[in-house]
Amino acid sequence: MQNLKPSSKMFLDIVGELRLMIKAEGINIGDKLPSERVLAERLQVGRSTVREALRSLELLGLIETRRGEGTFLGDFKKHQLVEVLSTFIMQQPKSAMDVNETRIIHEKAAIESICKDIHKQNLPVWEGLIMKLQEDGTVLREDIVREMIIASDNRLSLKIWFLLKQYSKVPYEKMTEEKEAGIVKDLLGHIIEGRVFEALAAYDRWIEDIEGEE
Amino acid sequence: MQNLKPSSKMFLDIVGELRLMIKAEGINIGDKLPSERVLAERLQVGRSTVREALRSLELLGLIETRRGEGTFLGDFKKHQLVEVLSTFIMQQPKSAMDVNETRIIHEKAAIESICKDIHKQNLPVWEGLIMKLQEDGTVLREDIVREMIIASDNRLSLKIWFLLKQYSKVPYEKMTEEKEAGIVKDLLGHIIEGRVFEALAAYDRWIEDIEGEE
DNA sequence: TAACAGGAGTGGTCAGACCACTTTTTGAAC
DNA sequence: GTTCAAAAAGTGGTCTGACCACTCCTGTTA
Missing domain, CATH: 1.10.10.10 (Winged helix-like DNA-binding domain superfamily/Winged helix DNA-binding domain)
Known part of the structure; x- marks a missing residue:
């Protein structure tokens, strides 16, 4: 040796x-x-x-x-590598748009993943979110999206998304309001039924609505 | 400090x-x-x-x-480190799968991005790749995919992809062979014409073909 | 002016010394 | 014999000082 x-x-x-x-x-x-x-x-x-x-x-x-x-x-499940690299990458080009786009890439991929897997569609969490929206309409945006990424069952993607979220300018901490709640309910409904195109379209409307806020 | x-x-x-x-x-x-x-x-x-x-x-x-x-x-171009890593990491089935899936997410997103932007479709690089495939059929897989990610014009996505590629078990360094060259030519053709569904379908066939190798 | 020698600066490595913490062993009390 | 607290051993975390090998700059010399 x-x-x-x-x-x-x-x-x-x-x-x-x-x-x-x-x-x-x-x-x-x-x-x-x-x-x-x-x-x-x-x-x-x-x-x-x-x-x-x-x-x-x-x-x-x-x-x-x-x-x-x-x-x-180690157990190799912690892709710490990605975190470190990303924090380094993030500061140099400071392209906020890239961060946003990449975050959306992962969110859409999660939606697609769910819509193509019956087991992921049947998770009780979707009904729970819809219920909550129906009651008082106040659910954190972040919670909704996070549940989707978690459901997609890709830990690496989740890690990356979590990181991007912190650098993103999207007001994830805000509550959903009335009009927005309708869109989100649509989105969740499509997810439950596995309608991928409709779900993605609803997601696009959501993003548009959020970004129109500023 | x-x-x-x-x-x-x-x-x-x-x-x-x-x-x-x-x-x-x-x-x-x-x-x-x-x-x-x-x-x-x-x-x-x-x-x-x-x-x-x-x-x-x-x-x-x-x-x-x-x-x-x-x-x-550093200039981020040296990646000799990962040779060591891959031998460490690639035994863990689930995390390896996540890496693979996430890599594919970014590759598909790049294709979508190109198909939705006329300027990205009109890049001369596509014709060049097709030409090369026609001549001798030997183009590195890595080169093709990299060009797509570069064309998508998202530096962060490119960085992440580059990282994932190094962890990935896909034989990126291999040359494309006859049957594969046909699929890739289809893919590039659809990209040039901006046919997003067809392009993604061709991409799926490509992945299937590659993974079927093993 | 050109070539060379030396010094300063820098990373590469080692040895030894504590510290903080965890695990194991010890030994006394019951 | 059992219990349990104290001591010891083992381990990672950090600092210091020393020396080496290498590069670059500088001043001297031919």
Whole structure:
């Protein structure tokens, strides 16, 4: 295991060595990795070098570290990578329009996904939202959309959407008002029935209505 | 700048601080960042902690370090990091599926965007691709899809797609073959004419064909 | 003027020392 | 023997100081 070439990026070599070690020793998700001190000893490098490699993997969500306990192989479900990258991307081109468009892309994709899956249409949450709208017409826009993305059952898409929402200028925190409530009820109704074209059309009207506010 | 909360992950805070610093000081791609020693001084942390944050960002390709010269804001084009990642990640069925689905979401959205904008349809790149397919039938899948996303004129979507592509198991680097070339030519033809439904249908056939390979 | 030598600056790595926290072991009281 | 609290061991988190290798700039020299 000590065939480390002196390539100019030692910590990258360590990353590779760790990968091999994980494979060779059959370490599974959630299992504990050797401690930093042991790794340093085994790989014949300093502990700080090992830590640089581990910290990189942690930022990627590939491992999880708990002080006092140890380092564990990650569950890969947290796409932290996307968050970090996006926050970096967001500041440079500062193209608010792109953010908005991309957010809408994910929202529409969620609607499509629901309309094409009978199980997602039959979720009780839709009836609940309609009921609430009927009663007092005050439901957070954010709640409605979030439920749709959640229902689409794509965690990565949800992560991205959540991130975009924070950078978006759309007033997600506002309550729906009378006219808007009608549109949303249409949208939910179409979703329940799986009418994809009508649902998307209703969604378009909604967006138009919201953006017309400003 | 020293308002660091003692959250349990100092190096993550540093990453955040760096992001703010880059924005505040208007550091652009290729520009030099302050040296590790200066950063440590400014942020009132040890140099090793700064290095852990920098190494993480380096693995992501967000920064580039050159011994003896300094640390520079990355150009996002280097993606050697992901070779390592893909070998780590691609065993998890559900998250791999999410990555795939999300990638397809962005690809379809690009197609829709192009089909709804006459200017995007009239780009010379489409004719060029068709020509190339006609000649020898060897065009990289990646090139075709990338051109579509670029044409959609949403930089954020492009960034996300690029990221997902690297995680994706789809053999993007492969050449298109005979049967596939026919489908792609259909797709491009529909795009040029702005026939959104037909284009999306052709795209679906393409995906099906690719995934059927395995 | 051109070439060279040296110094300053920078990232790369290591070793050792604490700290904070968790888990395990120990040992005394019951 | 059981219980439980204290001590010890193990682990990640951070800092410091040191040295190396490399790059760039600068001043001296031929």
